[in-house]
Amino acid sequence: MSELRFDDKVAVVTGAGGGLGRSHALLLASRGAKVVVNDLGGTFKGDGASQKAADQVVSEIREAGGTAVANYDSVENGDKIIQTAIDEFGRVDIVVNNAGILRDVSFHKMTEDDWNKVYQVHVYGAFKVTHAAWPHMREQGYGRVIMTASAAGIYGNFGQANYAMAKLGLAGFANTLAIEGLRKNIHVNTIAPIAGSRMTETVLPPNLIEALRPEFVSPLVAWLCHQDCEENGGLFEVGGGFFSKLRWERSAGKTFRLGRDISPELVQNSWKQVASFESATHPEHIAGSMQPIMENVDAGPSKGGNELIDVDAALGYQFEPIHSSYDAKDLALYALAVGAAQDPLDDNELSYVYEMHSGGMKALPTFAVIPALDSMMEFFKSGKQAPGLNYGFERILHGEQYTEVLRPLPTSAKLEHRCKIKDIFDKGKHALVVTEINSYDQDGNQLIRNELTSVVRGAGGWGGDRGPSEPVNVAPDRKPDVVVEEQVPANQALLYRLTGDINPLHADPGFAKTFGFDKPILHGLCTFG
Numbered sequence: 001m002s003e004l005r006f007d008d009k010v011a012v013v014t015g016a017g018g019g020l021g022r023s024h025a026l027l028l029a030s031r032g033a034k035v036v037v038n039d040l041g042g043t044f045k046g047d048g049a050s051q052k053a054a055d056q057v058v059s060e061i062r063e064a065g066g067t068a069v070a071n072y073d074s075v076e077n078g079d080k081i082i083q084t085a086i087d088e089f090g091r092v093d094i095v096v097n098n099a100g101i102l103r104d105v106s107f108h109k110m111t112e113d114d115w116n117k118v119y120q121v122h123v124y125g126a127f128k129v130t131h132a133a134w135p136h137m138r139e140q141g142y143g144r145v146i147m148t149a150s151a152a153g154i155y156g157n158f159g160q161a162n163y164a165m166a167k168l169g170l171a172g173f174a175n176t177l178a179i180e181g182l183r184k185n186i187h188v189n190t191i192a193p194i195a196g197s198r199m200t201e202t203v204l205p206p207n208l209i210e211a212l213r214p215e216f217v218s219p220l221v222a223w224l225c226h227q228d229c230e231e232n233g234g235l236f237e238v239g240g241g242f243f244s245k246l247r248w249e250r251s252a253g254k255t256f257r258l259g260r261d262i263s264p265e266l267v268q269n270s271w272k273q274v275a276s277f278e279s280a281t282h283p284e285h286i287a288g289s290m291q292p293i294m295e296n297v298d299a300g301p302s303k304g305g306n307e308l309i310d311v312d313a314a315l316g317y318q319f320e321p322i323h324s325s326y327d328a329k330d331l332a333l334y335a336l337a338v339g340a341a342q343d344p345l346d347d348n349e350l351s352y353v354y355e356m357h358s359g360g361m362k363a364l365p366t367f368a369v370i371p372a373l374d375s376m377m378e379f380f381k382s383g384k385q386a387p388g389l390n391y392g393f394e395r396i397l398h399g400e401q402y403t404e405v406l407r408p409l410p411t412s413a414k415l416e417h418r419c420k421i422k423d424i425f426d427k428g429k430h431a432l433v434v435t436e437i438n439s440y441d442q443d444g445n446q447l448i449r450n451e452l453t454s455v456v457r458g459a460g461g462w463g464g465d466r467g468p469s470e471p472v473n474v475a476p477d478r479k480p481d482v483v484v485e486e487q488v489p490a491n492q493a494l495l496y497r498l499t500g501d502i503n504p505l506h507a508d509p510g511f512a513k514t515f516g517f518d519k520p521i522l523h524g525l526c527t528f529g
Contacts, residue, residue, distance in 0.1 A: 009032070016038055023213075027215075038084075039072065040073070040099075054071065075124075078132050091136060094144045098148050100121060100166075101117065102163060114162055115165075126170055126173065141184055144186070147170040148170065149171045154171075174235075216238070216240055252273070303424075304464040311464060314389050315421055323414070328361055330367075330499075331353075334370055335353045336495065347359075368448040373501055395458065396503070401453065413442075421436075425464070492526060496523050496526040505517070
């Protein structure tokens with residue numbers, strides 16, 4: 001592995017009289033760079049001035065055979081620092097913005113001077129130095145710039161509101177410079193180091209300061225400043241032998257289509273989705289940040305909804321495939337539950353309930369609703385819910401059922417159900433949700449197509465599409481052709497629920513009364529069967 005060299009490169013390192021800056025300057029100089037060692041020589045609080053610190057580092061570099069000059073200006077006079085590089089070496093290739101001070105104090109005790117001084121050194125100072133170097137880098141078509149942020153800025157830290165403001169501000173500053181400088185081969189990156197220094201002496205114990213030597217940070221700075229490094233606009237945590245890159249993470253979030261009222265209650269009800277990082281993205285630029293907004297604009301006006309139903313989120317939603325199976329026992333139970341074989345000697349009816357029937361067991365065609373309903377029941381029992389459908393099971397009544405049997409039903413099968421929310425209609429007080437369920441066998445053949453229309457009690461009223469208006473089926477004004485009377489056994493609903501529809505509305509007297517019924521009601525699909 002060849003050594004990374006900086007021969008013929010000129011580096012300016014601010015705050016290089018000690019700590020991180022000194023370490024950066026020594027390493028760059030040892031690899032051939034000509035270094036401007038800048039340090040005002042004040043205290044870590046920004047008081048005083050002295051030439052001693054910068055001169056000592058310059059001496060160390062020269063004694064080791066390197067080339068360096070000192071500069072004693074404040075970074076607030078950054079043009080003078082860069083002018084030193086131009087006067088002494090004729091160019092500037094690398095700027096390491098490292099100078100900083102601390103004015104740690106809790107926010108309620110912080111003075112304007114505490115705030116302003118930290119800003120002036122960290123942010124304004126980095127601006128002045130980089131702004132002075134920028135024209136030279138643009139003209140020569142090359143430059144490498146380092147901003148020095150901090151974990152305090154990224155994550156926050158008690159007593160460092162001013163410092164955190166400045167440090168995260170530098171990261172934002174660097175992000176924009178990385179974009180502006182790219183065409184001129186100027187790369188700008190940000191480090192968030194933790195290392196023992198005059199500043200960290202106030203917040204870290206001595207044993208940890210020893211473990212966090214500045215020399216463990218400088219290799220990253222050197223690599224980011226090298227001409228072979230293509231990294232640009234990065235943010236890196238470094239210290240104690242640990243090197244890592246950070247990135248933004250954004251939750252998938254919740255999008256409300258435009259053209260509808262967005263209330264605080266809608267935001268509240270969607271908060272789990274807003275704050276969940278389960279399907280996170282990692283935007284890297286403004287275009288990525290704007291993408292969900294532009295997609296929402298392109299999607300057109302909202303179809304409306306309320307706190308119970310968000311039509312935009314739910315309509316068209318495709319469930320993950322659901323799998324189920326049935327056998328002869330399930331067919332027999334269903335047939336009994338819809339009243340088959342009340343006369344056990346009726347040979348035709350016996351074929352629906354007896355697997356060893358001489359003519360072969362048959363499936364009632366209406367059994368085709370059961371696998372579809374079972375798949376939905378399993379989905380709901382798992383605690384899942386389609387996005388935008390924010391109501392409980394207790395609000396649902398089975399309103400309408402469309403079933404199409406595409407192939408004769410075998411006496412046993414393993415099925416895959418592919419489901420989606422096909423339609424949502426606003427019926428005034430209530431809402432209708434139509435779920436399409438297509439069921440396939442193991443060979444991929446579609447056996448059944450179902451459309452399940454659920455009445456969602458109290459979920460309408462948003463002024464949405466009422467759905468198709470079907471003509472009322474009015475019976476002719478004459479005597480009926482045929483009248484058939486059957487008595488439904490009192491426990492028929494209890495029997496039918498064993499086929500899979502376990503809604504307590506059909507079994508629990510108290511639950512039924514809560515919803516206005518004198519007693520548990522019979523399933524509509526039982527009558528259908």
